[in-house]
Amino acid sequence: MNEGETRTLLLMRHGPTQWNLEHRYNSRTDISLVLGESPNLAMHASVIKKFDVKRIISSPAKRAVETANFVREVQEFLPNRCNVWPELHEVDFGNFEGNTKIELKKSDLAPQYxxxxxxxxxxxxxxxxxxxxxxxxxINATFQRVQSLDENLILVSHGYFIRCLVSFAVGVRPSKGVRMISTENYGLFRLKFSAGSKPKLASPLIV
Structure with a gap:
């Protein structure tokens, strides 16, 4: 990347799972997308194509890979494969996994929660x-890999980790930013980056 040039990084949250619909914390449990659900890719097509995305990269979780494959199939300009980066997995919720907020507040885990x-x-x-x-x-590992590729990308990841990436881009601690930012399933953020500088938020949630 030449000095002064910028690249686009789109961040997409995966599609809905049953646990998402039930508002359960889901990190390491590997759940597929809800059967019969598919992204409204027509809504995303013009956005993704506008930024000339060259590569799609996914979290290793099924729900993220399946979402990335939906995008790849519809967007013919994307490569015929999805790259997988392990660092894109969701923030690990530990013993909160599989519970809703209401359940946790009524459980023995309430003080820790x-x-x-x-x-x-x-x-x-x-x-x-x-x-x-x-x-x-x-976060640092992800952005280092993004800059090393020097091309417009879309990363398919998870609600909390995407909020952490966006928080970092706007200079807010991830532990604070996850409480301030929200994103729905299939939601998109756009970041921009250039050589030697950290990515910056180019637009808020755009879809």
Missing amino acids: ENWMNSDKTAAIPPSGESWDSVLSR
Whole structure:
């Protein structure tokens, strides 16, 4: 990439799973998309094509890979394969996995859950879950790989991790940003990046 040139990085959250519909925390449990559900790709087509995306990269989770494959099949200009990056997996919710907010607030995990929901002040992590330092390490690794490719990309990942990426791009701690930013299934953010600088938010949620 020449000095002054910029590239586009689109961030897409995967499509809905049954746990998403039930508002359950889902990180390491490998659940497929809801049968019969498919992205409204017509809505995304003009956006993705506008930015001349050259590569699609996915979290290794089924729900992300399946979403990436939907996009690949519709967008003929995308490569015939999806690259998978392990660092794009969801933030690990530990023992909160599979529970809803209401269930956690009524469970024995309620004190730990309350601390984690205020983790920007407490630095708390879920029991057996992922630390914010670990998340930050994955963010840095992701953006380093993005810059090394020097092309317009779309990353298909997960709600919390996408919010962490966007938080980093706007200079907000991930532990704070995840409470401030939201994204729906199939939602898109657009970042821009150039050589030697971290990605910046080019537009908020655009679809």
